[in-house]
Amino acid sequence: MSKVVVYRPVDGITLNTEIEYLLNEDDSVMMFDSEEQAKIWLAMQGITEEELFVMTFLESCGTCKRCGGPLFPSLLKKEGYTYQCFTCDEDFYAFEQND
C-alpha cells in the first residue's frame, strides 16, 4: 500500500527553493495512507487553503529493500538519485530498490 508525505517550500514561501517535510513530534517524516487523509489531518490542524496551496503531496512509488518502508521519488537535484527512504534517511539509485 502506498503512503503519502507532505512537503512545502520552507516557511511556505514559494520563492524558497529549499523544502521542508511535515514532521511528527519526534522529527520523523509524517506519513499518511492517502492524500485525502493528509488533507483531513491538515484541516484539523487549522491549515488554511492558502497554506494548503503551496503544499505538495508526494506518493510513495516502491518499497525500500533495506527497511521494507515506503520509497518516495527523490527531490534531490543530485544526478542519478531517483528514490529516497525517510526511515533510512538515504537516497537510492533506481537499481537499488525493489518494485
Ligand SMILES: [Zn+2]
Ligand atoms: Zn529504508
